[in-house]
Amino acid sequence: MCSNRLTLPTAYADEAVQAFGKALRAAMTFEQDYASLVELEGAETAEGFAAAIQRFLRRNHKSPSRPREGHLERLMALAKTTDDVRILRAAIISYGLTLWDKKEEKS
């Protein structure tokens, strides 16, 4: 059981988390979508997390950096417990702290 526990390094390296992290970063930078950040930080349970992600996708449905459906399924599969949610939201917002090419992301 212990070996299946989600950790911050594994969550950060996950492809789905990366897709959502980059999408959130782009949404905050280009669309000033701070509401999604606040809602994500406020999510404590798996249900709350799913609702926050759903609202984020609805707000940014036209964004070119929108995550694919497979990413959403994978992210929801990772968010099983409250501990998983805490780790996932930390991993997602971490993508906002790194250097990135804004022009490339926008195109």
Place this chain on the structure above:
Amino acid sequence: MQFCVTKSGLEILDTCRAYGLAELVRALTRGRISPTICDLGGSFLIRTATDIDARALPQSDEWRAVFAENAWQQVFLTYKKQWPQQRDKVRKSIEQCYREILARAATGLGVDFGGPRTLPGALDPSAFKGLKGLTGGNYAEGATLVDEASWALACLGGAVAQRYKLQRAAAKKWAYFVTVPVPSEVRFSDFRSIRNLVYGKGLSYNGVLNAAAHFSLLLAVSVREKAQGNPMFPVRFSRVAYFSLFQSGQQYKPSMGGVVDVERLTRVALARPEAAAEMFTTWDYLFRRGSTQGGEDLAEAITELITAPSFETYYQHARIFLRYIVDRNKGVKHENLYTKRALEEVINYVQ
């Protein structure tokens, strides 16, 4: 040759005695031999590769230079204008009995509490006395008394190894933030060059823990620079001991103190120097930004991340830093963000 400083339990006093003895050995060899300080748990071992000439001390230029150090005034801060006399007493005391000190240190130099000398409060916060006069409860606490050799070596080590950062405090008063790195295994010449790189740097700090965290970071940065990619480089510090002194009336008094574990920081600096350099650059920016008005939350978050690395402190730091990044008015420049490699290092660091 080997010398041993037996620990007394007062961490700052013991560390300063070890540095003091290392400085004495260096002065005796006129700087030609640099001793290595090793922490053995119950004692500090001061080791030299060859024998030393115990006749040479009073004529040594290195010895005279030690007493020109700036920190002597701060070591004897509570003596106010009398500090030069105290410094000269240290010099006279060591010059008179250095052979005896070395002979005792060959088997283990302990501290005799209850000796003739008063430990200066600015050297170690545990040395401050309690109440000067009698109170209604008839409670009084005397100064910490130690033997002559321990007093002299500790004062010498304090002047060499302690960093005193003067800081403006509230109500037009001043405070000192004192930090001293505790060696795990350090060649004394490397310590001296690291001291030259680190001790002159400083910011306007929000508190003594913030000062100690930044000092720890600067220490790791300089260890990385000195090691030049050698993971086995023999400079390792285990902790940074810190305390603050605040101005109370006409006198300075201790406020708070503690230790910051720097072993993990130094390990990263030596094991993965490229990633560490990028990580340290961003952290140093956070301290600099945090020292400006309005950036106190950044300083607090990075201080907590360094002093108590955990998932919680990382998340707090990430949340606050992200708000500065996305807020265009705060203007975080692109080069101050983490690189991909640096962020992965931070994530592994807190795990």
